[in-house]
Amino acid sequence: MMEVIKHFKKLSQIPHCSFDTALMKDFLIDYAKAQNYEVQTDKAGNILCSKGNPKICLQSHYDMVCMGDAPKIELFEEDGFLKGKNSSIGADNGMGVALMMQMMKQFDHLECLFTNDEEVGLLGANGLELKLKASRLLNLDHEDENEVIIGCAGGVDLKAELRYETKELEAQVYELEAQGFKGGHSGIDIINNVKSSIKEMAKFISKNKGKIIEFNAGERINSIAKFAKVLVCFENPPKENKHIKCTFLGEKKVKICQQSDKVLAAINAFAQGVRAYSKDLSIVQSSINLSIVKMQDEKIIFELFARSNVLEELESLEFETKVFFENFGFEVSSYNFYPPWEGQRNEFSDKVFEILAKHIKEPKILAVHAGLECGIIEKKQKLLCASIGPNIYNPHSTDERCELSSVEKMTQIVEEVIKAHQ
Numbered sequence: 417m418m419e420v421i422k423h424f425k426k427l428s429q430i431p432h433c434s435f436d437t438a439l440m441k442d443f444l445i446d447y448a449k450a451q452n453y454e455v456q457t458d459k460a461g462n463i464l465c466s467k468g469n470p471k472i473c474l475q476s477h478y479d480m481v482c483m484g485d486a487p488k489i490e491l492f493e494e495d496g497f498l499k500g501k502n503s504s505i506g507a508d509n510g511m512g513v514a515l516m517m518q519m520m521k522q523f524d525h526l527e528c529l530f531t532n533d534e535e536v537g538l539l540g541a542n543g544l545e546l547k548l549k550a551s552r553l554l555n556l557d558h559e560d561e562n563e564v565i566i567g568c569a570g571g572v573d574l575k576a577e578l579r580y581e582t583k584e585l586e587a588q589v590y591e592l593e594a595q596g597f598k599g600g601h602s603g604i605d606i607i608n609n610v611k612s613s614i615k616e617m618a619k620f621i622s623k624n625k626g627k628i629i630e631f632n633a634g635e636r637i638n639s640i641a642k643f644a645k646v647l648v649c650f651e652n653p654p655k656e657n658k659h660i661k662c663t664f665l666g667e668k669k670v671k672i673c674q675q676s677d678k679v680l681a682a683i684n685a686f687a688q689g690v691r692a693y694s695k696d697l698s699i700v701q702s703s704i705n706l707s708i709v710k711m712q713d714e715k716i717i718f719e720l721f722a723r724s725n726v727l728e729e730l731e732s733l734e735f736e737t738k739v740f741f742e743n744f745g746f747e748v749s750s751y752n753f754y755p756p757w758e759g760q761r762n763e764f765s766d767k768v769f770e771i772l773a774k775h776i777k778e779p780k781i782l783a784v785h786a787g788l789e790c791g792i793i794e795k796k797q798k799l800l801c802a803s804i805g806p807n808i809y810n811p812h813s814t815d816e817r818c819e820l821s822s823v824e825k826m827t828q829i830v831e832e833v834i835k836a837h838q
Contacts, residue, residue, distance in 0.1 A: 419521075420827050421498070421820070423514035428506060431487035434479040434536040434636075437461060444478060444513070444530050451520045453528070460543030461532030468525035472837040473550040474830070475789065476512030476557055477534030480504065481636050483599065484814040497809075497817040507818035508601075508811035509534065512556030515823075515830055522831070525838055529553075531789055535638060535812075537573060537752035541789035544796055551799060552764045554833060555790045558805035559604065561822045562776050564769045565803035567783030568791055569603060569723040570730045570756035573637055576718040576741035576748045578679065580711075582671035587649035589629065589670055591663040592617060599635070599642030599813040602705035603723050603786035606640065606689055613644035614709050616659045618683035621646070624654035628676040634708035637721050638787075639812040641707060675745075679716050682744040683709070692729060700785040702729045704737060718746070725756045725783055757791020757801075759783070764800035771832045772804065775825045804829065 432440035444463055448455050453465040463478075480486070484503040492499055499505065516528045527550045531540035534557075558565050594613035600606075614633045621628065626648040633644030647665075649672060656662045673679065683706070692702040701724060708719040722737060724730035730753075738748040759765075761781060772779045790801040806822035809815070 420514045420518050420823055423517045424510055425491060427510045427513060428489045428491055432478060432480055432506065433482035433487050434533050437479050437532055440478050441532070447517060448520065453520060456546050458543065458545040460540045460545070462540045462544055462546055463530040464546040464548070465520065465528040466549055470525050470527035470550045472552045472554060472834055473527035473529055473548050474516045474519060475529040475531065475553055475555050476509045476516055477531045477540060477789065478513050479533050479535050480506030480508065480510060481535050481639060481812040483635060483812065493820065496820055498820060499817045500814070502814055504812060504814060504816045505818065507808045507816060508559065509557045511806055511808065511818055511823060515556055515827060518827065519830060519834060523834055526834060534789060535636070537637070538754055538787055538789055538792060541792040542754065544793060548797060548799070552837060553790060553793060553799045553801045554768065555788055555801065555803035556805050556830070557788055558784065558803045559808040559811060561807050561825060562779055564765055564772055564779065564781045565784050565788065566759035566761060566765050566781060567725065568757045568788040569725045569785045570727060570754050571721060571723045571787050572730060572734050572750050572753040574720040574722065574734065574737050574748060574750045576720070576746040578675060578716045578746045579714060580673050580675040580716055583674055584669060584671050586667060586669055587672065588651070589665045589668045590648050590650060590654065591665055592620070592646040592648055593661045594633070594642070594644035594659065595661050596659060597642040598810070598815060600640045600810055601786065601812045602638050602640050602707065602721055603703070604811065606703045606705065607700050609689065610640045611659070612688050612706060613641045614683060614706050615688055617644045617646055618680050620654070620657065620660045621648055622680045622684055624650055626650045626654065628673040628679060629670050630711055631716070632710050636812065637707045637719055639707060640705060642813065675716070678744055682741065682746070686740065691733065694725065697725070697783050699725070699783060701725050702733055703785065704733055723785060725785060727755050730756065754787070754792055757788060759791070759801060762800050765802040767836060768802045768804060768833055771829055771836065775829055
């Protein structure tokens with residue numbers, strides 16, 4: 417386990433935020449070649465490493481969601497967890513990458529696929545042009561050691577845009593800033609009713625009869641909004657609360673958004689969070705997250721991410737969201753649509769489950785309400801797939817932490833899965 421943590425600590429010092437992964441790509445290529453692996457890449461930035469006659473391929477993505485001070489990451493250990501000082505740490509999915517690096521040192525018959533830009537729409541998997549030799553793929557992007565995953569949610573990005581006009585006038589100007597929000601993964605954490613800084617900010621402004629001057633909130637398309645900073649004018653001083661810090665900037669000449677009421681109404685009326693729950697799988701079945709609100713080039717732009725483990729529900733959620741925002745006068749588009757991975761148990765997933773059960777009490781085999789690349793990759797070529805991973809809590813947030821004892825168990829489990837397929 418210590419070797420895996422050493423690999424991870426080295427990875428954490430290489431910037432690899434989504435869309436800025438060139439240094440990490442070069443590092444992984446050099447590392448694979450140093451272990452005498454044959455290396456191929458494609459236009460999407462994916463890296464396929466093969467050695468010997470592999471029967472199994474390990475797969476992780478090498479980009480991360482950068483929150484707080486990331487990509488500057490200062491790691492520390494506390495109470496059995498690896499954490500970052502005011503930053504996400506990229507255990508999602510850097511710990512999977514670190515596990516793969518260690519397995520590449522230990523085994524002569526192995527294939528490893530490092531995919532790019534997963535966190536921004538599974539772009540690497542969708543653009544994969546490389547052909548695997550192995551017939552079994554073990555994804556290491558899950559975040560609960562008790563589970564073998566054989567299915568995941570599909571997703572679609574949506575963008576709603578509204579042109580706005582301004583009116584210049586003298587006004588009492590306030591800067592509003594969100595405080596105390598946790599953020600988190602819009603698939604894994606959405607069941608916990610995590611508060612959205614966007615929703616809370618809009619509610620605060622409306623209740624205090626404010627008008628928007630500038631509104632910028634949210635971080636990533638697949639994160640529940642934590643950050644929000646807004647300039648607003650109020651006729652009367654607002655009643656500050658624990659979620660919103662108010663700073664009076666004085667009376668100034670400013671440009672008020674003429675569509676302020678419409679924008680606030682759209683945010684307040686939008687149903688954020690879980691839309692359907694699966695009793696059979698005991699997971700969220702469908703959800704939607706209002707991820708980002710920004711004002712630029714005389715446009716108000718909303719970015720949203722819908723998920724569902726059922727294709728028909730995902731298509732309905734996409735359609736309903738378009739209709740909702742169109743009725744407020746927005747132009748709406750959708751992109752990066754990918755269907756759910758509706759996997760089934762097979763001899764490979766059963767073998768992974770059997771090995772997991774040696775190390776974990778009460779293991780489960782199920783689907784997850786998050787995006788995994790297995791479903792996309794298995795549609796490009798015939799594969800038996802499963803997904804596992806160590807305990808990672810609060811990914812996509814500055815509270816992200818990874819349990820060290822779980823990494824140790826997962827190292828042993830991955831070793832045994834590979835040995836069973838040599």
